[in-house]
Amino acid sequence: MTIMALTLVIDTATAACSVALIDDGHVVAERHEIVGRGHAERLLPMIAELPDGGRADTILVDVGPGSFTGTRVGIAAARGLAIGWRVPVTGYSSTALLAAAEFARDPALARLAVVLEGGHGEVFMQPFSRPILADAALASLAPEAARALIEGRRAIGSGIGWLGALTDARDALPRAAQAMLLPSALRVLAPSPIYGRPPDAVPQQPRT
Numbered sequence: 001m002t003i004m005a006l007t008l009v010i011d012t013a014t015a016a017c018s019v020a021l022i023d024d025g026h027v028v029a030e031r032h033e034i035v036g037r038g039h040a041e042r043l044l045p046m047i048a049e050l051p052d053g054g055r056a057d058t059i060l061v062d063v064g065p066g067s068f069t070g071t072r073v074g075i076a077a078a079r080g081l082a083i084g085w086r087v088p089v090t091g092y093s094s095t096a097l098l099a100a101a102e103f104a105r106d107p108a109l110a111r112l113a114v115v116l117e118g119g120h121g122e123v124f125m126q127p128f129s130r131p132i133l134a135d136a137a138l139a140s141l142a143p144e145a146a147r148a149l150i151e152g153r154r155a156i157g158s159g160i161g162w163l164g165a166l167t168d169a170r171d172a173l174p175r176a177a178q179a180m181l182l183p184s185a186l187r188v189l190a191p192s193p194i195y196g197r198p199p200d201a202v203p204q205q206p207r208t
Contacts, residue, residue, distance in 0.1 A: 008047070008056035008081070009176040012039040012074035013066030013094045014116065014158055019043070020176035021050045030177040039073040047077070055085060060179055063091035063189055065124040065138060065196030066116055075191050082191075091189035092182055095138060095157075097174045099128040100181040102156050111135075113150050115159040123159035124196045125149065132186065140196050 006028075011018040017039045020030035031046040047054040061078035064071040075091070082089035095114040102112055109130065116124040118140050125146045127135040141149070143162040155169040163169070179187070 005057040007058050007060050007179075008050070008054045009060045009179045010043070010047070010074045010078050011062040011094075011097075011174045011176040011179075012043060012070045012077075013062040013064045014070065014173045015067070016173040016175065017042045017046060017070075018174065018176040019046050019050065019054065020179065021054055021056060022177070022180055025180050027177045027180070030175075032175055032177070034173070037067075037069065039067075039070045043073060043077055047081075054081075056087065058087050059085075059089040060187055061089060061091050061191055062094050062097065062174055062176075063192060064094055064194035065118070065140075066094050068119075068193075068195060071193045071195075075193060078191055089191045090187060091191045092179065092187050093138075093189065093194060094174045095124070095126040095128075096132060096134070096186045097178060097182060098157055098172055099126075100132050100186075101175065101178045102154070102170075102172065103128075103130050103132060104178075104181050106154075109154060111153045113146075113153045113155050115146060115155050115157040115163065117159045117162070118196060121162075123162050125159075127151075127153060132183065138194070138196055 009020045017035040018032040021028040113127045118124040126138045147163045156172045160169045
């Protein structure tokens with residue numbers, strides 16, 4: 001299904017900083033850079049480079065899993081622009097987008113596993129079947145455990161390097177312009193982070 005309204009898509013959950021303006025399912029313009037940890041510096045200038053400064057009728061943002069900081073940067077920008085423009089904002093999962101893009105790229109593929117870098121020596125993993133159906137919940141796993149669960153699926157994502165040699169694997173990062181591949185049911189998540197595991201920093205409890 002296509003994205004019908006003029007939509008600004010923001011994707012900063014991984015090493016990519018990616019934005020796109022999509023009108024009636026067609027990509028009007030996009031910017032996509034591999035920035036590592038530089039999302040906060042690049043995101044707003046990239047949006048400003050889009051036609052009419054990226055202004056749209058609705059905003060769609062990657063809510064994770066992925067980088068804690070990158071995910072928060074994208075969501076904060078999406079929420080701020082939504083308030084300023086008085087437009088709605090919703091989210092989608094990075095794992096679902098990567099699955100949708102890979103299924104579109106390879107029509108013969110029936111099953112895959114999305115594997116993303118998760119920090120602390122773990123990876124985020126979620127298995128999918130065509131069309132874009134999650135076969136299990138997202139999990140943060142040690143590489144050996146993730147490898148054991150791939151079960152003959154193609155592995156895609158930024159975390160495949162943690163799994164050693166695989167017979168069917170491809171490095172991939174989410175791209176905002178590919179959000180049109182997601183069905184509408186997968187584009188209505190709340191604009192709140194999906195971390196995949198507990199944050200490293202725990203808020204200090206007030207003294208009693």
